[in-house]
Amino acid sequence: MPEGNLCNKKTVDTKEQLQALLADKSGKQYYEEMNHLEVDREALWAAIKKSFKSRMKTWMEVCSHCGLCAESCFYFIANKRDPRQVPSYKIQSTLGELIRRKADVDNEFMQMCMDTAYAKCTCCTRCGVYCPFGIDTGIMFSYLRGLLFSQGFVPWEMKIGTGMHRIYQAQMDITSEDWVDTCEWMAEEYEDDWPGLEIPVDKQNADIMYTVNAREPKHYPEDIAEAAILFHVAGENWTVPSVGWEETSLAMFAGDWAACKMQVESVYAAMDRLKPKRMVVTECGHAYRATVIEGPYWAGIETGKTPVESFHYVEWVAEALRTGKLKIDPSKKIKEPVTYQDSCNYVRNAGLGEVAREIMGYIAEDFREMTPCREHNFCCGGGGGLNGIGRYREQRNVGLTVKRDQILATGAKLVVSPCHNCWDAIRDMEEIYKIGIRWSFLKPLLISMIEVPEHLKPKEE
Amino acid sequence: MYEFVTGPLAWFSFTVFFIGIIVRIVLYIRGLDWKADRVTYRVNVAYGVKGALRSIFFWLFPYGTHSWRNNPWFTFWVFLMHVGLLLTPVFLLGHNVLLRERWGVSLWTLPEGVAEVLSILVIVAAVLLVLRRIALPEVRLITTAYDYLMLAIAVAPFFTGLMAFYRAPDYSFWLVLHIICGEIFLVAIPLTKLSHFILFFLSRAQLGMDYGIKRGGMKGKGLAW
Structure with a gap:
């Protein structure tokens, strides 16, 4: 049965296979071989x-x-x-x-x-x-x-993505060392402004085990620092695992169910090893869905639940605001009209519509809902892995117009988007359609708004 | 002929209808797989039941869901048709007279005028649904001959029944034809996609459990259908 060197029925399990795929720019040879795949x-x-x-x-x-x-x-x-x-x-x-x-x-x-x-x-x-x-x-x-x-x-990028998960237990080539180094680097980088800031790695029995999207250590390390600052200010006893820190699953988008299982089991193993009280997942939609909602089924856990209770970042933020662990300075609340993008992966697949509204109530003075919203919200246009697939760029860009028109109809110029995928789609939307909007995760917005207790402020020299 | 269609053939069709429905239910439930469907049917059962009931309940009422409300005319005619399809045959005076003759029991019956209007509305609804299938490009593309056949099977007993009711010439011809059409309808329910007669409830319950157990039902108020 003829199969290509790059495009075939085999899974990508070695760095050599992965390198060969990556070397094939835009998957030119890959898609050519696909035409002959039996x-x-x-x-x-x-x-x-x-x-x-x-x-x-x-x-x-x-x-x-x-x-x-x-x-x-x-x-x-x-x-x-x-x-x-x-x-x-x-x-x-x-x-x-x-x-x-x-x-x-x-x-x-x-x-x-x-x-x-x-x-x-x-x-x-x-x-x-x-x-x-x-x-x-x-x-x-x-x-x-x-x-x-x-x-x-399977699209070229998805084949690569599943290979990454199989080899690195992450959607990108970030090793455990790279990850721990990034955490240390970020803690040092921000220590001057936030005395006592730490990113504790592999701490046993912490209240929170925090896990991320590999894009953060790879491209947006400041996101990790921001998470650390907010945990620090909230006084949380938290940690990150050195292994099993990645929540995402391109394998889920690609339908590589064996890799899905491997990926989530790496996180569950970290839970077993560190015994945290609970887990909090970064601002990512599909990551939360993969590891918290679907993952237990791939791993065959009969209760359908992760080994320790798991929360999306929006749930933690809502709780921190509700309990007063984080306090918003009223003068710093968002004054301009602002809207909120519900991620399909945790609004329709996990019911996190209400907590998002709770957060917006604390941080925004003029919050405007998109129509429709919550469980009835439309996809950003880039979900399901589509953002990352070059072959379908044109179709993706057409799809973005629905979200674009929804955002424009609110009159808001700022979109809060606690999901990497939606965040990317909205960024690309602005690049393509130039509608004059800005977009943000919650973390940077919160840091600009919270009241910082005196003892956590840097000492004046 | 009348004796045959109301005798052995009736027994045959009712047997297929009832056994078919039971088989459908059994096969559906046996084919559920908590791991593949990714729903823990046997854990958190209370949330599952709540989700299932909500999922059925809201859809059972006209305008009970976003989808019904977004399509007001479609909803109006679809519900009217289903009310007619379900109520008329069960509570028709003629059917109950026959029932009393044969078994000595009968149900409450609809006034004849109401049954007549319901039957006419079933036919009108079916005609409108056919026109909708032709008129809307997004429905036309997905419509198959099978869909029209289903509508025909559902409507035929009502058309022939009305013809008999109006004492059309060849009364006995229409009566026998009506009975045969009704029997085809009964047999078709478990054997064709008219099986939504029962699968509607099972499929809705399943998705309701999915939402009730896994997709947020344990955290929020439940999906606003």
């Missing part, structure tokens, strides 16, 4: 027979083709009501067809499925909320991605 129909059908069970079978069978899902999909709206963007159509013409044909499909069909599963669905799961039968097309597309991955039909 479909292992028997294996594909066997996988479907084993995993396609009553929930999805029913979804696929009972769909009345009523079209109520159409307007729930931001792609349908962004693409001027193109009927080919109706969720029902998208899933029936891909996964539905795959099953009707008993996996007797060719390379072209598989590529069409890949293009649909990544560039026409961000797995935001909004359609499931609008279907009378509760058909969640986002979940089915995620399942389809898994089938496609097993056959090697």
